[in-house]
Amino acid sequence: RGVNTFSPEGRLFQVEYAIEAIKFGTTAIGIMTPEGVVLATEKRITSVLIEPRSIEKIVEVDAHCGCAMSGLIADAKTLIDKARVEAQNHWFTHNERMTIESITQSVSNMALAFSDDSDEVAPISRPFGVALLFAGWDENGPHLFHLDPSGTYTEYDAKAIGSGSEGADQTLQDVYHKSMKLSEACKHVLTILKQVMEEKLNATNVEMATVDAKGYRLFKKEEIDDIIKNM
């Protein structure tokens, strides 16, 4: 019985176990507004000796696309690299920005390419234990896509992933409305993170980024401080 064969009840256990791994990951939240998309993550700094800047859970994929992650962060490096290479390949061949859905789809192709059979031409022995939120701005406006270890990707108006996702998703449903301003959304992500985080929220133990028509931008510590002050 191999890892990518079905169980009698029609389940793929490895994929389900990978989704379980994300339930212990740090919380990440994304909200899409007509003005742009905001991403925020908790860093969960476990020791005062850790250099907070070295913990990177929101990364740039291309000038018009960013990505937040939750789960086995090391697994995400491979996926992010794939996303970056695909986006640049597309620009090289077509001289245009790749749409956010296309970027997400190109990464999802890696999700089920695992096998424990040495005869198979599979690159990895287990699924990726990480969920990703792709936020970007393409020719069709702002987009937020969620990608999970099964390779399923869905577009969301607002989504939370990680340990605090259940509570956060519920709050997002209550506060979200389609005409939200980006500045409003920035306040909401931090407010919700504050509710689900164990440590007290401050500008050094969270990360934030926005993607609007001008592109991806990671917030500086001072900018996050400003938003916290106005909360």
Add this chain to the structure above:
Amino acid sequence: MVKQHGWYPYEFQSGTTVAVAGDDYVVVASDTRLTENYSIQSRTHSNVYKMHNNSLLLSTGFLGDVLTLKKTLDGRIKTYEYTHNKPISTPALAQMISIMMYGRRFFPYYTNTIITGLDTDGKGCVYGFDPVGSMTQQLYACEGSAMPLILPILDANILGKNTSKPGQVKRTKEETVKMIKDIYMAACERSVELGDAVVVHTLTKEKGIETDVHPLRKD
């Protein structure tokens, strides 16, 4: 003694193409004579190929490579549409052609290619390529056997170059079609490789592709 090659992978088969970009249209033209040395292989072969995304590909040179390039592009255009859920824009297609042709840098597609269409703002665009994919966006282009006869006339008529009245002359699509027909009629008097007919296509957003065939001398 140097021995002559018994087999050469390329042929030079004639054909002359012209493309002119306008503010909201593109006019392309091709003669319909296909030759090999002094033989006529066809009097009804147009060098204009309609692509799946409503771009018009103009390609002359070696017919084997012209047709293979077109076929490969057809496949790539469909793949793009299925992968990205939208038709490929002409500028994106142009870049792709450039990359594809350079991929054969050491055994080139022996073609003089032009791709034309309407860009994402609805403006006419013309991209010219050399046989290894060097791409330039141009206001007008001319390739093929009668290019040395026709290109200077386009320079003078469209941009007023080397004339007593320099400066661009804007034309409607109807005026552009008439100018191109007149130019082909003049050029075919002086070239053995040009003749039989000129096919003129006008591409606009509203009406798509409108085609006009104008006969030329058969000698």
